Amino acid sequence: MSIYIKNTVIVLVALISCSALMAQSTNIKGVIFDIKNNTLPGANIYIEGTYYGTSSDANGKFSFTTNETGKQVLKVDYIGFEPYRKEVELTGKQINIEPHLKESFNQLKAITIIAGSFEASETKKAVALKPLDIVTTAGALGDISGAMQTLPGTSTIGESGRLFVRGGHSGEAQTYIDGTLVHEPYTTSAPNTAVRGRFNPFMFSGTVFSTGGYSAEYGQALSSVLLLRTNGLQQEDQLDISIMSIGTGVAGTKLWESGAVTASFDYMNLTPYMQLIPQNINWNKYPQSYNGAISVRQKTGKRGLLKTYITYDKSSFSMDQENPDYLPEITNINIDNQYVYFNTSWRGTLNDKWSLKTGVSTTGNLDNNELGFGDYRGQLHGANAKIVLANQISEKINIRFGTEYFYKYSSVKYNYEPYSVHYQLNYTSNMIVGFAEADIYASNKFVARVGGRYEYSDYLKKYNFAPRISAAYKIDDKSQFSFAYGIFFQDPANEYLIYTGKLDFERANHFILNYQTIKENRTFRAEVYYKDYNNLVKYQLTDHLVPTDHNNSGSAYAYGLDIFWRDRKTIRNGDYWISYSYIDSKRNFRDYPCEAIPGFVSKHNFSLVYKHWIGELRSQPGFTFKYSTPRCYNNPNKADFNSESMTPYRTLNVNWSFLYRQNVIIYASISNVTGFKQEYGYNYASFANDEGFYESVPVIPDAKRFYFIGCFITLTKMGEANQLNKLE
């Protein structure tokens, strides 16, 4: 019995001591570093599978005690870093660790290549512009291309209004909506008056304006692409009403469970405005336009979205014009334009690795113009279809490839009865394209994009291959360098192709180096670039001014510096940006007799945009000031080509947005408020008069100032939404 008890006691003691051993605690301490030996405060240190753990203090130090024993896994988690794991044996002996955590790789937070491009987006944080900026910039009057003209790299060509980028003609800049091409993206305007973009900026939630070096996905543009992404699914039913000094509009949106439809109708009529404000032009019929649009959004599956949009425009006007060839007679011109644009696109993910983007767009444009010296009927049909597949091969490599098809039909009819001049020309072109591109990340700090694009045109019977390479390197959290190189091809313009298909693609090479630093609400970027063009179309004019001998012997160059500074911090409630561009460019194209500075280049361009929010007044006033050095124009009475200088371009535009109620906004603006003299050179007669002198008329805007006032009302079920994203 005693042995029995003894044994029992031994077992008991053994059990108790064993339990004491188990209850023995181990202290774990240490310091958490990153690989650069900086200490990391707030890291989570714990034993895997238990609640035991602690956080590192302000000096990265930590210490905690655990009752766990035996083999365990010690883990350290810290946001943005790869987790640290260590197997430890808990025996009661103190454990000391000093891990150096490695930054984790995250494509969403990794560097992006920004050489050449300005992005306006809400989804990304480090962007130079926000979508709202496009509509709240004074003078832009809600015109996307107008707002882009306050960015460096662009020239303001007052008599045109189109985008002219880095020494390139406006025809070298293309617009893409949801990935597919838009032909004729501008409204029709009277000769020598600025056009506007056809598309309402409120349709878009993302804009990328590239002044060069863009992705292989985009082609058929020698100098620039404007990429517009339409809004996603709307969030609620609403009715928008606009009443403006120049017209009125209404738009309604109706939602269902997985989709929405929006229908809009706008009517513009400048009659009352132009009768009130004296115009330089003698209008016989003031400009009028109608626009109707329908868009449908439908979610497909869990992560797909189908978007369809169709719009129809009709605009017309009639005016008297002084044509230098017919002076002192006045020429009456009647302009009538009809436009249909259709776009449908689907984007979604196929599985974890693959995503697909596909779209089709068609454009139909019909001009019926009576020009006084003949009737002109121009027709354009364009279509673009595209499929892009993207695959994330590995954590650090993405590839993207796809194919594209372009169709274009253009016809021109011209009749001038008094001289029995009749001609009719047309052509059809089909183009097939393949492209591929890879993004390769070396780390969060370095990314390279390598790609290429192949195009074949059946009308030119020519093909081209365009390599594109770009890269970006992050110096620190705020600053980066990026670089882009590429070859860009474009079909010669319609006006040449309609005469002949025996031409080659026009070509440009871009070299771009960019530095950008974003610190809180301040952005600075500087970009230098060099472009050279070859294969530009040249021709001769016959005695009857008919172009002939089209060939690809033209060439050009452009180099310059673009500076952008934006500051939303220094002035409380204030926000401004400054753009400056320097450019040196010459070209020899069209019927130029020699290489010369083209008429659409200003050596120095400056703009300042300012916006200020005044809470007490519920108002945001703003202004835009622009200055460009004189451009050249050709005076045939002078021996030297393109040797005359225009006056410098200056303008000061002011605007005021006022929130009357949450859902009622009143917006007013005045363009060129100080009445700077704006004159864009002279138009000369094609033929010299009897004294051997070429007559001329000045190119001037139809009015010194433009006044606008509008009231925008939004009605919703909730009653609290407004058109804040319309006009702040």
Next chain:
Amino acid sequence: MKKVVVVLLTTVSIVLTSMAVGPEFQKVMGETLAGYSECKTIEDYQGLANKFERIANVEKGEWLPLYYHAHCYIIMSFMEQSSVVKKDEYLDVAEISVNKMMEMVPYESEAFTLQAFMLTARLVVDPMTRGQEYSILSGQAVGTALGLNPDNPRAKYLNISNEMGAAQFFGNDVSKYYTQAKELLKNWDNFKSASPIHPNWGKDQVKEIVDSCK
């Protein structure tokens, strides 16, 4: 002998119990929640969030640790004053936990309330740009929360606070929101949380609105 065996068994059972160390979920949650009262700085909340994260890592089926983890990060975003980028980064972390939580309890009023709170925090980062979009999103989440539980006082509080924020931004009269806040405060204690570890915050914030009235 019998006695010995009983003693032995008792000892063994005591040993075994003490081997199954580790406070249970409810207790740990209770203790961790008590930590809220000591949080004053972003660093304090970071430490508390880490504790909830450790609990969430172990208790993979529980949504409350994720709830509080996200809640701490949302508060950190509101407290952060030096950097808008950081404000968003804290919310990026909160959003991951909110999304995980929403998958676990897709019909929980408190979950939608926290989602609304997070969306309002996103709006506050850049009201000029995000105002329209996020006020609608946050409003919809609050609406869903109130639909699931019309008595949820936190959803009511967010509803008042969101609408009041918008009214202040537009310079509209805010007096009716003070009345609503007073009413809410008066009835606050009538609402009983599902358990001591279920969300219980918000009374102080409503008090703040009521006090700011004077």
